[in-house]
Amino acid sequence: MAKKIKGPQMILANQLDDGRAVFFTRDGRWSADTSLAAYGEDSALDTLLAKAAKSAANNLVVDPEAIGAIVDNNRAYPAHIKHAMQAKGPSVRADLGYQTGFDWETK
Amino acid sequence: MYAYDAYDRTVVDARVAEFRDQVERRVKGDLSEEEFRPIRLMNGLYLQLHAYMLRVAVPYGTLSGDQMRKLAHIARRYDKGYGHFTTRQNIQFNWPKLSETPDILAELADVEMHAIQTSGNCIRNVTSDQFAGATADEVTDPRPYAELLRQWSSFHPEFSFLPRKFKFAITGAATDRAAVKWHDIGLIIKENDKGEIGFEVLVGGGMGRTPVIGKTIREFLPEKDFLSYMEAILRVYNEQGRRDNKYKARIKILVEALGADEYARQTEAEWEKIKDTTIDVPAEEVARIKSFFTPPPLEVLPEQVQSVDDFASKNFLFAAWLQNNTNAHKVSGHVNVTISLKPHGGIPGDATAEQMDLVAALADEYSQSEIRVSHEQNLILPHVTLKDLPSIWTDLDEAGLGTANVGLLTDMIVCPGLDYCALANARSIPIAQAITKRFDDMKRLQDIGPLKVKMSGCINSCGHHHAGHIGILGVDRKGEEMYQILLGGSGAEDASKAGILGPGFDEHGIVDALEKVVAVYLGEREEGEEFLSTYRRIGAQVFKEAVYDTA
Numbered sequence: 001m002a003k004k005i006k007g008p009q010m011i012l013a014n015q016l017d018d019g020r021a022v023f024f025t026r027d028g029r030w031s032a033d034t035s036l037a038a039y040g041e042d043s044a045l046d047t048l049l050a051k052a053a054k055s056a057a058n059n060l061v062v063d064p065e066a067i068g069a070i071v072d073n074n075r076a077y078p079a080h081i082k083h084a085m086q087a088k089g090p091s092v093r094a095d096l097g098y099q100t101g102f103d104w105e106t107k
Numbered sequence: 108m109y110a111y112d113a114y115d116r117t118v119v120d121a122r123v124a125e126f127r128d129q130v131e132r133r134v135k136g137d138l139s140e141e142e143f144r145p146i147r148l149m150n151g152l153y154l155q156l157h158a159y160m161l162r163v164a165v166p167y168g169t170l171s172g173d174q175m176r177k178l179a180h181i182a183r184r185y186d187k188g189y190g191h192f193t194t195r196q197n198i199q200f201n202w203p204k205l206s207e208t209p210d211i212l213a214e215l216a217d218v219e220m221h222a223i224q225t226s227g228n229c230i231r232n233v234t235s236d237q238f239a240g241a242t243a244d245e246v247t248d249p250r251p252y253a254e255l256l257r258q259w260s261s262f263h264p265e266f267s268f269l270p271r272k273f274k275f276a277i278t279g280a281a282t283d284r285a286a287v288k289w290h291d292i293g294l295i296i297k298e299n300d301k302g303e304i305g306f307e308v309l310v311g312g313g314m315g316r317t318p319v320i321g322k323t324i325r326e327f328l329p330e331k332d333f334l335s336y337m338e339a340i341l342r343v344y345n346e347q348g349r350r351d352n353k354y355k356a357r358i359k360i361l362v363e364a365l366g367a368d369e370y371a372r373q374t375e376a377e378w379e380k381i382k383d384t385t386i387d388v389p390a391e392e393v394a395r396i397k398s399f400f401t402p403p404p405l406e407v408l409p410e411q412v413q414s415v416d417d418f419a420s421k422n423f424l425f426a427a428w429l430q431n432n433t434n435a436h437k438v439s440g441h442v443n444v445t446i447s448l449k450p451h452g453g454i455p456g457d458a459t460a461e462q463m464d465l466v467a468a469l470a471d472e473y474s475q476s477e478i479r480v481s482h483e484q485n486l487i488l489p490h491v492t493l494k495d496l497p498s499i500w501t502d503l504d505e506a507g508l509g510t511a512n513v514g515l516l517t518d519m520i521v522c523p524g525l526d527y528c529a530l531a532n533a534r535s536i537p538i539a540q541a542i543t544k545r546f547d548d549m550k551r552l553q554d555i556g557p558l559k560v561k562m563s564g565c566i567n568s569c570g571h572h573h574a575g576h577i578g579i580l581g582v583d584r585k586g587e588e589m590y591q592i593l594l595g596g597s598g599a600e601d602a603s604k605a606g607i608l609g610p611g612f613d614e615h616g617i618v619d620a621l622e623k624v625v626a627v628y629l630g631e632r633e634e635g636e637e638f639l640s641t642y643r644r645i646g647a648q649v650f651k652e653a654v655y656d657t658a
Binding site for chain 1: 133134135136140154155156157158159187202204205206454525526527531532534536537540583586587588
């Protein structure tokens, strides 16, 4: 059984077609941009998860999961390095992909 | 090289068509992810941190120039312009789209390649000596037997759903370059007093979270009984291997639980029932497969070429490359060239499409259109004529492939780590890059001498850290990447398991720790003594005191 995460969480999944790591956004879409990501805890998180599950059922994303978030100035960042890596892309190929707008040294 | 017959082609084409249909059904929503996951894995398609990853089989590490060009084309057309060569002698593409993977597989099928059984609890790509068929120190070329294993194990109905994945390695040489003792089944080809070919059979080796060195259960298996004996070993495992706990499901756990003698007894008992049935292929079929691996017609040439010596005398890096990256071929006047995929500051095992194209072109021109992939994540041009070495090195060097570090400290095995892999706990590649920056001086590397550093980003050990003279293991300590250092492992014929030296370090500390280990070795070594011998002679304590400053 997965370890229970405390505090605010965001929803991370992979897009079905290209596997891109995406976050469930505040307006109910999926985006690689964490600045758009929705976050919450308790019942608000349950609501987010239910919406995200619907997206998975509609074949947009694969395996949505709630992940621990750090909230700073009303913006959520993945708390764990593995999820931060997914948000930012490979640290050794900063020239590649959709993550190129991210600075590896920032959150 | 082996060439597909009509049956091979039909099977591979049928699998491509089947997978195309499965992908379409997944995209339409007719298959759920739960239903689709095992299907895509059977076709080598993983879902990693950032994207899908497609692992393509390179059977026993042998490729043609045309096949390498196709890999370059796939990298360029369907991926982001590069691929990653792995410790199973395979190649991984890091960014394919799901909807395009059937097209990739169709393109691979055009050059007799596929991704079948590169994942899942089945028999994986059989690995072998990268110099097979091209080295003087082998009894015979192991690749015909690897090919027999490939054919026998492909879609084997009984062994497609084993308790866990299953890996073979085979070598025909006394010098083990294929880490056979670290495999589920390791095979060493031998010749008996009568001049007959046979196999020493080891079972129960493996890395992962429980590193175990394989144990010999048969000293000499006659050639004619090859496949039936393998079938008997697999049957015992398939029937009794644990399926309740994936961490205890590999054959090594069963062999440890039963004991090697009992495992051998049960294998022999099973084998008695099947050995004279229809499993072993007739001698004519073995001969037919061997005919695909007939040595190329190389002219016997002088062992020394003045123009090469002259070029080396004027160019230190070429001279170092000549010393480190070439080794003797069985035909005089020829060498095997190892192309290092470990450029200092680069990503170990990665090659760009342009680099792959260059290697293909060099293979066509200089090495009988043949290329090998080593489990140490380098590429090999076998059968190269000595006089061609300056031209080859010049071309390689211009393309960033001329690093003269094969067998030295910076020729590290490194897994993709947390930069790509969903299982990893820590990044491996940036540590490797930091190490190559610290040890960037070729004269210093030459002075340190042969040294195998192997690094994994998690306990699954894809980077073979247990088998490194120096191993590095990335771990997750409360969300922080930390690195343990291990000493004393070997993946060679003197296989040994590396031991953890002490508490871990952060990403900077691990490079310092490595440098301290090297300094102890340099201070303690005797004349001509390599790292592993020094470690075995003086033990871990001296290294520990230096690394943790406790003397």
